[in-house]
Amino acid sequence: MYYIDPHIHMVSRTTDDYETLARMGCVAISEPAFWAGYDRGSAGGFRDYFVQLTEVEPKRAADYGIEHFTWLCINAKEAENVQLSRDVLSLIPEFLDCPNVLGIGEIGLNKNTPNESVIFQEHVELAIYHDQQILIHTPHLEDKYQGTRMILDMLADHPRLEPSRVLVDHVEEHTVREVLDAGYWAGMTLYPVTKCTPARAVDIIETVGAARLCVNSAGDWGPSKPTAVPDLIFEMRKRGHRESLIKDIVFNNPRTFFSQSKNFRIADPEAR
Amino acid sequence: MKSSKQILDREFLELRSKLLDLAASLDRIDRAEGSVAADQRMRLLAEGIRIIGNQSPQRAYQIQQLFSRQFDPQWKQKFNLPTRN
Numbered sequence: 058m059y060y061i062d063p064h065i066h067m068v069s070r071t072t073d074d075y076e077t078l079a080r081m082g083c084v085a086i087s088e089p090a091f092w093a094g095y096d097r098g099s100a101g102g103f104r105d106y107f108v109q110l111t112e113v114e115p116k117r118a119a120d121y122g123i124e125h126f127t128w129l130c131i132n133a134k135e136a137e138n139v140q141l142s143r144d145v146l147s148l149i150p151e152f153l154d155c156p157n158v159l160g161i162g163e164i165g166l167n168k169n170t171p172n173e174s175v176i177f178q179e180h181v182e183l184a185i186y187h188d189q190q191i192l193i194h195t196p197h198l199e200d201k202y203q204g205t206r207m208i209l210d211m212l213a214d215h216p217r218l219e220p221s222r223v224l225v226d227h228v229e230e231h232t233v234r235e236v237l238d239a240g241y242w243a244g245m246t247l248y249p250v251t252k253c254t255p256a257r258a259v260d261i262i263e264t265v266g267a268a269r270l271c272v273n274s275a276g277d278w279g280p281s282k283p284t285a286v287p288d289l290i291f292e293m294r295k296r297g298h299r300e301s302l303i304k305d306i307v308f309n310n311p312r313t314f315f316s317q318s319k320n321f322r323i324a325d326p327e328a329r
Numbered sequence: 330m331k332s333s334k335q336i337l338d339r340e341f342l343e344l345r346s347k348l349l350d351l352a353a354s355l356d357r358i359d360r361a362e363g364s365v366a367a368d369q370r371m372r373l374l375a376e377g378i379r380i381i382g383n384q385s386p387q388r389a390y391q392i393q394q395l396f397s398r399q400f401d402p403q404w405k406q407k408f409n410l411p412t413r414n
Binding site for chain 2 (some may be wrong): 169171174175178182198199200201202203206207210214215229230231257260263295297
């Protein structure tokens with residue numbers, strides 16, 4: 058089955074992974090800007106990273122027939138440094154017209170601090186000003202519930218923000234309903250230990266339905282599996298779910314969400 | 330949608346294995362030097378095991394809440410974060 062991985066960090070993956078993804082049916086990916094595993098020392102480091110996301114990765118992906126899209130921001134962890142964050146925010150507009158940029162992301166919270174909250178709000182204002190979609194990271198483990206509630210609080214401060222143009226990512230059993238009930242899209246990340254397993258993600262789909270719900274691998278430099286979305290497809294088939302429902306989750310839903318960006322174009326491979 | 334019996338048939342051995350893994354991990358902690366009896370994480374694990382044994386629905390949701398920090402609805406005032414609308 059053809060699928061889209063709506064959240065994967067290919068700058069941290071090998072070219073062999075691109076080939077594996079293509080062989081597994083991946084036709085498009087979206088790569089949010091994130092924490093590199095260390096704190097960068099200057100805004101210049103982020104400029105170089107944004108060039109990598111908008112020029113280098115699309116070429117690597119294209120070699121394997123995969124469309125590459127991206128989102129720009131300073132991530133929640135480095136957002137603790139407010140001055141650096143504002144320097145990076147000032148760089149972002151010059152990249153927004155690059156042909157593979159879908160919006161602002163993955164912004165969010167990490168340890169749910171005042172500084173992170175201030176920079177989150179400034180990112181949202183930047184997105185609204187430039188009419189961009191938003192992709193949001195929710196915190197890990199014990200911080201997730203509190204951070205998700207804080208994020209929903211802050212988003213509600215912006216009446217001009219269309220919930221249908223925002224995806225709140227890394228939802229789990231205790232956060233998915235509040236995100237969907239507020240009108241946002243929700244993403245489930247399939248991680249071996251710290252987020253959803255494919256089995257639990259399918260449980261959530263069975264519980265809340267498939268509307269406005271996506272799944273991703275969030276493959277990066279840490280413990281993660283870039284082929285996690287095919288694992289979910291396999292789990293859904295084992296449970297006897299309809300192929301049309303599986304396709305909604307792994308292809309139609311991300312395509313519908315991304316299509317709200319002027320830069321997203323992809324044909325259904327089955328219609329070729 | 331499969332029946333409860335079909336799901337139990339499919340997952341019984343996996344569930345048995347997960348229970349054994351959990352029991353063996355706790356045994357491993359007990360065999361090691363020192364004591365973690367006062368460690369807050371042990372209390373959380375014990376409470377999680379109690380939730381699993383309950384007949385109530387949404388056990389996964391309850392365990393997620395057990396391991397979560399509380400949300401304070403007054404957090405913006407405490408952070409002195411201005412409302413932006």
